Amino acid sequence: MxxxxxxxxxxxxxxxxxxxxxxxxxxxxxxxxxxxxxxxxxxxxxxxxxxxxxxxxxxxxxxxxxxxxxxxxxxxxxxxxxxxxxxxxxxxxxxxxxxxxxxxxxxxxxxxxxxxxxxxxxxxxxxxxxxxxxxxxxxxxxxxxxxxxxxxxxxxxxxxxxxxxxxxxxxxxxxxxxxxxxxxxxxxxxxxxxxxxxxxxxxxxxxxxxxxxxxxxxxxxxxxxxxxxxxxxxxxxxxxxxxxxTDVMRWIHVTVDVSDCSDALSIQPMIHSQLSTELSKAGDRPLAARIELVGETGSHSELVRQADYWDAQIRESVLDQFDEQVWIEKIKFQTRPPRVALRESDSALGELIAGIERPEIAAAAFEELRSDFEKMLSTIPTDPRLAREEIDITRDEVCETMKSDARDLLLTRLLNSGGDA
Structure with missing residues (x-):
């Protein structure tokens, strides 16, 4: 042996x-x-x-x-x-x-x-x-x-x-x-x-x-x-x-679904809870964490509009809660506006959202977006670090991502402007 x-x-x-x-x-x-x-x-x-x-x-x-x-x-x-x-x-x-x-x-x-x-x-x-x-x-x-x-x-x-x-x-x-x-x-x-x-x-x-x-x-x-x-x-x-x-500190990627959070303050306890779980899993080793906030939430507009402020607030709250046991490497705000709730609301904004999501209107808008995107690509060099398939607009999944991102950007701007386009 x-x-x-x-x-x-x-x-x-x-x-x-x-x-x-x-x-x-x-x-x-x-x-x-x-x-x-x-x-x-x-x-x-x-x-x-x-x-x-x-x-x-x-x-x-x-x-x-x-x-x-x-x-x-x-x-x-x-x-x-x-x-x-x-x-x-x-x-x-x-x-x-x-x-x-x-x-x-x-x-x-x-x-x-x-x-x-x-x-x-x-x-x-x-x-x-x-x-x-x-x-x-x-x-x-x-x-x-x-x-x-x-x-x-x-x-x-x-x-x-x-x-x-x-x-x-x-x-x-x-x-x-x-x-x-x-x-x-x-x-x-x-x-x-x-x-x-x-x-x-x-x-x-x-x-x-x-x-x-x-x-x-x-x-x-x-x-x-x-x-x-x-x-x-x-x-x-x-x-x-x-x-x-054998590691003495551990890197983690924490995804926090904040769909049920009506305001940005209520997000922090959810982050603390998941970090506590990760600390326990790591045997109380110090953690370096990347936090990604996801989900359709009513706090989306506030998070996007004041991203630097909420980044600092979350970092401070984590430091207060965990001292130096947890260090935040990055916070990514990947939330989306609550499309369904907004669309079904009895408001001018709800009517506008319902309108732009009608198939014929969405298709026409996307064709215009596709044309503008093709023109832009022809005038700038491709970043060699970016996989070609990520910007290949002949692929259905790329088109769907572009549609979703464009819709979310429009909704965010409408919400931030109080509904004035």
């Missing part, structure tokens, strides 16, 4: 994204988050008495401006060595060999193996019958499938492959060292320890296990929810896996 811990994408000492934009962000506490998450990994490895720690790339976020990070890494490796835990590391796209002048240059203790970046290497651990295969990145832009050069499984060993790779399709990550489940499975290994994709995923298992450990600490609002690592145990017959949480 033996156990190993699989982690990747630690990005040590990297800043959490967008904190510098906000004066009220708890920078000091959040800045140390990746390092404290790695402390948790080392503590977990010692507590669980694992035999091996596998780091599948991007231990570092890039080269260091000084030796503080490398010295910290060496201290953690020495802690693991004191518990007779061996460490196997490959480099990924962020800590590729040609990008590192200082990191990995300090001499590491004897328990650490840094795999070659020029060819696959195999380490045999005869005492536990394990063969570990790995190769790191020699440069950031690796476009070939490195796994194709890995050797086939060694007979009479438990074979573990370490790879930093885009296995399959992942929208939020650049493609590096692309591989496939079929190709990895063909090597005959028992476990593939993958890095690069920051979300924990099991692509195959148990024959073989192909696992992304995910990153141990979320670094932006795109990386919400629990983050951690994987401990795998070989019981003499099979490998069993278990995920462990």
């Amino acid at each position: 033996f156990k190993f811990l699989h982690t990747a994408d630690i990005h040590l000492d990297s800043p959490l994204l967008n904190l510098d934009k906000y004066d009220d962000a708890p920078r000091e506490e959040f800045r140390s988050a990746t390092r404290r998450a790695f402390d948790n990994i080392v503590d977990l490895a010692m507590r669980e008495t694992v035999d091996l720690v596998i780091i599948a790339g991007d231990l570092d976020d890039g080269d260091c401006t000084d030796f503080h990070t490398p010295r910290y890494i060496r201290r953690q490796m020495q802690r693991l060595e004191s518990h007779r835990i061996r460490v196997f590391i490959i480099q990924g796209n962020h800590d590729a060999a040609n990008n590192m002048k200082k990191a990995f240059r300090l001499e590491m203790p004897d328990n650490v193996k840094l795999f070659s970046t020029s060819k696959p290497e195999t380490e045999r651990l005869e005492e536990i019958g394990v063969a570990i295969h790995g190769q790191g990145f020699s440069k950031r832009e690796v476009t070939e499938d490195l796994s194709q050069s890995y050797p086939d499984a060694l007979p009479n060993y438990i074979n573990i492959g370490i790879l930093h790779s885009s296995c399959g399709v992942h929208d939020q990550h650049d493609t590096y060292a692309p591989s496939t489940v079929k190709g990895l499975s063909s090597k005959g290994y028992d476990y593939w320890a993958l890095g690069h994709i920051h979300k924990h995923q099991t692509l195959s298992g148990p024959n073989p296990w192909i696992v992304y450990s995910g990153n141990p600490q979320g670094r932006s609002v795109r990386e919400t929810g629990a983050r951690g690592c994987v401990i795998a145990t070989y019981d003499g017959e099979r490998i069993l896996t278990k995920r462990h949480e």
Whole structure:
């Protein structure tokens, strides 16, 4: 029997994204988050008495401006060595060999193996019958499938492959060292320890296990929810896996339906309630929250007209309620005016809304809108960050979104002007 811990994408000492934009962000506490998450990994490895720690790339976020990070890494490796835990590391796209002048240059203790970046290497651990295969990145832009050069499984060993790779399709990550489940499975290994994709995923298992450990600490609002690592145990017959949480603060995206709120003040208790639930789910870790207010509500006009005021009010109320346990990254006001209630009201505005929603009038208005939009598109360059399908007005879903947004904008302006068009 033996156990190993699989982690990747630690990005040590990297800043959490967008904190510098906000004066009220708890920078000091959040800045140390990746390092404290790695402390948790080392503590977990010692507590669980694992035999091996596998780091599948991007231990570092890039080269260091000084030796503080490398010295910290060496201290953690020495802690693991004191518990007779061996460490196997490959480099990924962020800590590729040609990008590192200082990191990995300090001499590491004897328990650490840094795999070659020029060819696959195999380490045999005869005492536990394990063969570990790995190769790191020699440069950031690796476009070939490195796994194709890995050797086939060694007979009479438990074979573990370490790879930093885009296995399959992942929208939020650049493609590096692309591989496939079929190709990895063909090597005959028992476990593939993958890095690069920051979300924990099991692509195959148990024959073989192909696992992304995910990153141990979320670094932006795109990386919400629990983050951690994987401990795998070989019981003499099979490998069993278990995920462990290691993050020290957590990013969340909270959607609050305020349809039943008649005024903006009544929204705040709803936000507090959902944040309390999220804090409990996070084990009382500090939260960085993006709040999105949605729903058709009578408070829509007030929220839109005084968005800056209500943004500040909500932030202040959250600070009063939760102190520094919750920090608001952004508040998005995505509410809509209460169309049905307004349309059915006995008023001039209700009659106007009913009129513009008549199919023949709506269709004519939209054709004019479509024509104006086409003219506008022809005069401005397309933002390369914007997916073409999002502005393709030949698609029905795009047209429906435009109609709905235009109608809501008109209603909001009518409400704000007291019904005077």
